[in-house]
Amino acid sequence: MRRSRSVLALTAAVVLLLGGCGGDGAGPGPYGASPTSSPSSPQVAVPTAEELAAALVTTDAYEGTWTVNVPPDEEAAVSGVVSEAQQEMLPRIELCEKASEDSRAAAEALRWQAFRQLDQSEPDPLDMAAGDRRGHLVFVQEFLMAGEPAEVEATFDALRDGMRACEGAIPAGEEGAGTAEPMSLPAVGEDRFGELTTMEEAGGGAYWLLHNAVVRRGPVLMSLQVVDIVAGDGVQPSFTTEDVGTFVTTAVDRLP
Numbered sequence: 001m002r003r004s005r006s007v008l009a010l011t012a013a014v015v016l017l018l019g020g021c022g023g024d025g026a027g028p029g030p031y032g033a034s035p036t037s038s039p040s041s042p043q044v045a046v047p048t049a050e051e052l053a054a055a056l057v058t059t060d061a062y063e064g065t066w067t068v069n070v071p072p073d074e075e076a077a078v079s080g081v082v083s084e085a086q087q088e089m090l091p092r093i094e095l096c097e098k099a100s101e102d103s104r105a106a107a108e109a110l111r112w113q114a115f116r117q118l119d120q121s122e123p124d125p126l127d128m129a130a131g132d133r134r135g136h137l138v139f140v141q142e143f144l145m146a147g148e149p150a151e152v153e154a155t156f157d158a159l160r161d162g163m164r165a166c167e168g169a170i171p172a173g174e175e176g177a178g179t180a181e182p183m184s185l186p187a188v189g190e191d192r193f194g195e196l197t198t199m200e201e202a203g204g205g206a207y208w209l210l211h212n213a214v215v216r217r218g219p220v221l222m223s224l225q226v227v228d229i230v231a232g233d234g235v236q237p238s239f240t241t242e243d244v245g246t247f248v249t250t251a252v253d254r255l256p
Contacts, residue, residue: 044149046219047256052114052144053080055254059118062140062247069117069139080114090115090143093159096166103162106155112223114144134232142251143223153191156216160193163214167195175208176200186245188252189217194244206231211244217255224251 047055059066071089082090093107120138146152163180170178176199183194197210211226226247228238239247 044219046148047146049081049113050079051256052146052220053116055256056080056114056116056142056144057118057140057251057254061250061254062118064120066118066120066140069119080116082112082115086115093162095162098165099162100158100165103158103165106158107162110145110155110159112143112145115142117141134235136231136235136238137227137229138238139227140247141223141225141227144255145221146219147221149219152216152219152221156191156193156214156221159214160191163193163195170197170199172200172202175202176204178208183211183213183244184241185213185215186249188249189215189222191216194248196241201229201231209237209239211239211241211247213244213248215248215252217252220255222251222255224248 059068090112093110095104095107099107118140120136147155164182167180167182170180178197178199180195180197183196185192185194193214195212197208197212199208199210201207207230209228209230211228213222213224213226215222215224224247226239226244230237
């Protein structure tokens with residue numbers, strides 16, 4: 001499995017991976033509907049796509065050396081706002097059949113408005129040309145959308161319930177077999193849900209650890225994925241659950 005600069009390359013095959021795509025302007029309501037507010041509801045300022053993009057984690061947000069992942073066919077400078085051209089590139093949720101219709105509908109309709117991938121700068125152990133498949137390939141993906149708080153809450157609930165229903169063994173597909181299990185998170189936002197997906201590389205030799213945090217804070221929904229691809233006998237994961245909690249807290253603290 002060779003390294004690809006595409007945002008899809010290493011995560012699209014994971015069946016429980018949060019993903020989606022969105023356009024500019026105010027965020028969608030539940031299951032992709034336009035945001036609305038009832039006359040009796042307090043008015044909440046819903047961040048625009050540009051405001052969400054400005055809140056994405058940057059290369060100096062975390063310890064270590066990081067770079068913004070820019071696919072070869074994209075502009076050198078990436079604003080973080082999800083463009084029409086990027087819509088089909090971003091991964092989407094694919095919930096299993098045990099998830100309810102509501103959860104699958106939420107996953108299908110979900111649209112993200114801002115996205116960024118940060119890569120940790122270190123030699124790539126998965127590059128076959130390097131000849132040394134030992135070490136880590138680490139990156140962080142952040143997805144953001146915004147809408148009317150009650151609607152965003154309904155979307156969060158449906159996604160959380162669907163992901164919970166699909167926890168357990170994951171059958172082999174493009175990659176090897178895996179598991180999805182609950183992951184604890186710090187007390188951030190109004191709602192939060194954590195999950196760790198572990199996948200074996202097809203053919204062996206490496207495995208993926210995908211730490212997925214879904215957080216709702218007011219009108220904003222965030223998915224943050226801390227991914228560690230581990231290669232080589234005896235190589236230990238780069239992050240503990242506490243480390244991942246720090247990644248999540250830093251990202252939530254930046255939200256508008």
